[in-house]
Amino acid sequence: MFSTNDTIVAIATPPGRGGIGVVRLSGPDAHAITLRLVTHNGSLRPRRATLTRIACTTDAAAEPIDQVVVTSFPRPHSYTGDDVVEVSAHGSPVILRAIVEAAIDRGARLAEPGEFTLRAFLNGRIDLMQAEAVADLIDAVTPLQARAAFDQLEGTLTAAIAGIDAALFDLVARLEASVDFPDEGYHFVEPGALGRAIDDLAGRTAALLAGARRGQLIRDGLQIAIVGRPNVGKSSLFNALAGAARAIVTDVPGTTRDLVTEVVDLDGLRVTLVDTAGLRETSERVESEGVERARRAAAVADLVLIVVDEDEAELVGTKHLVVQNKADLERPSRGVRVSAVTGAGLDDLRRAIIAALDVEPVRDRPALTNVRHIALVERAHVSLTRAAGAARRSMPEEFVLADLQDARAALEEISGRRASEALLEHIFARFCIGK
Numbered sequence: 001m002f003s004t005n006d007t008i009v010a011i012a013t014p015p016g017r018g019g020i021g022v023v024r025l026s027g028p029d030a031h032a033i034t035l036r037l038v039t040h041n042g043s044l045r046p047r048r049a050t051l052t053r054i055a056c057t058t059d060a061a062a063e064p065i066d067q068v069v070v071t072s073f074p075r076p077h078s079y080t081g082d083d084v085v086e087v088s089a090h091g092s093p094v095i096l097r098a099i100v101e102a103a104i105d106r107g108a109r110l111a112e113p114g115e116f117t118l119r120a121f122l123n124g125r126i127d128l129m130q131a132e133a134v135a136d137l138i139d140a141v142t143p144l145q146a147r148a149a150f151d152q153l154e155g156t157l158t159a160a161i162a163g164i165d166a167a168l169f170d171l172v173a174r175l176e177a178s179v180d181f182p183d184e185g186y187h188f189v190e191p192g193a194l195g196r197a198i199d200d201l202a203g204r205t206a207a208l209l210a211g212a213r214r215g216q217l218i219r220d221g222l223q224i225a226i227v228g229r230p231n232v233g234k235s236s237l238f239n240a241l242a243g244a245a246r247a248i249v250t251d252v253p254g255t256t257r258d259l260v261t262e263v264v265d266l267d268g269l270r271v272t273l274v275d276t277a278g279l280r281e282t283s284e285r286v287e288s289e290g291v292e293r294a295r296r297a298a299a300v301a302d303l304v305l306i307v308v309d310e311d312e313a314e315l316v317g318t319k320h321l322v323v324q325n326k327a328d329l330e331r332p333s334r335g336v337r338v339s340a341v342t343g344a345g346l347d348d349l350r351r352a353i354i355a356a357l358d359v360e361p362v363r364d365r366p367a368l369t370n371v372r373h374i375a376l377v378e379r380a381h382v383s384l385t386r387a388a389g390a391a392r393r394s395m396p397e398e399f400v401l402a403d404l405q406d407a408r409a410a411l412e413e414i415s416g417r418r419a420s421e422a423l424l425e426h427i428f429a430r431f432c433i434g435k
């Protein structure tokens with residue numbers, strides 16, 4: 001992995017032009033290197049903005065190239081836990097690159113993707129879950145995704161996992177004492193109490209897992225397929241939900257052949273809408289391929305909207321909602337009534353979709369959103385359940401202990417207290433440079 005005792009530098013703002021652009025330095029020489037770049041004399045006051053000018057060539061008589069605001073964050077009270085300096089310049093790629101190159105000339109090294117956050121993790125400023133939350137927060141495309149990530153960054157999940165781990169630590173210590181003094185038997189933990197304590201912990205992992213599906217839908221988004229007979233208004237509904245005339249709408253049955261997709265923000269959920277060909281028997285080759293694709297899209301979708309006009313709903317997909325379209329005309333009353341043309345009922349439909357997916361955001365419950373975390377909590381849960389069984393059957397402490405230790409190992413892999421270098425590399429490779 002990367003070295004951690006040198007000074008790294010990178011542009012922290014996105015590529016392109018903007019009002020301001022920030023170059024960040026972190027490491028023992030961050031302060032000294034900055035002072036050799038700016039015209040300001042004397043040291044930088046901690047956490048105070050210093051207005052100065054920056055000169056970026058090695059030439060001593062170099063002309064300043066920009067006016068900048070420099071802020072120094074001495075260790076350990078900085079993002080990375082090392083000395084950090086942030087240079088806010090005008091947001092020109094030319095200037096920002098010149099500052100980075102000048103810092104490199106004076107002894108800094110270009111940061112790898114995620115290296116600032118990696119240092120924060122290695123310095124114990126944040127745990128691995130929070131580091132992953134930083135990447136999720138930056139990648140969020142809906143407010144709900146951003147909120148779930150920020151909750152994790154704030155440490156809601158960290159606290160939940162740490163609470164279980166602390167209780168486990170206590171149980172393991174007492175069981176180990178019992179194993180070390182076999183004559184006393186379960187002297188340090190009374191068997192009934194042990195079983196109850198483990199059950200309580202298994203209950204807590206189960207509660208975390210129960211919220212995981214919701215969390216994962218929030219994080220990864222989901223697919224909704226719009227299906228139904230030809231001409232019922234699927235493409236019209238698709239366009240209305242997408243807020244753009246993406247799919248072709250005509251009064252000719254069999255208009256849509258291919259799958260048309262659009263990503264929309266549905267009450268904070270990242271939803272990929274899929275418009276499909278109308279379902280009917282046809283010998284026309286192109287259309288029959290379209291119908292085949294429509295069925296496959298319905299089969300893999302998280303939710304299927306079955307749109308009906310005057311006909312009956314053909315049930316496809318396990319999880320579905322029947323949508324009665326063309327409610328502006330005389331139509332039977334089935335399912336959620338909407339009009340793709342007037343927009344009537346669309347808000348009801350959005351609410352019905354959220355309800356059908358069961359993803360109502362819950363504020364005070366930590367949401368497990370990341371597959372890595374889910375798999376590890378599952379492993380901890382299985383071990384705890386096994387340990388509870390062993391304790392209840394009064395099996396030797398060694399058995400219970402082995403399972404409890406496995407549960408701990410899983411939890412510590414989540415927080416990163418036990419994380420291999422390969423895992424860290426994999427996680428931080430996701431980040432962009434400057435984060």
Ligand SMILES: Nc1nc2c(ncn2[C@@H]2O[C@H](COP(=O)(O)OP(=O)(O)OP(=O)(O)O)[C@@H](O)[C@H]2O)c(=O)[nH]1
Nearest residue numbers: 230231232233234235236254255256278326340341
């Ligand atoms: N009055 C009324 N007409 C609608 C409504 N929705 C769709 N239509 C009309 O119904 C016809 C078919 O609409 P499309 O959206 O192309 O229907 P589709 O289900 O995508 O049809 P295929 O792609 O052929 O399967 C068009 O003439 C639309 O203008 C509605 O809510 N009210």
Ligand SMILES: [Mg+2]
Nearest residue numbers: 234235255256
């Ligand atoms: Mg269509």
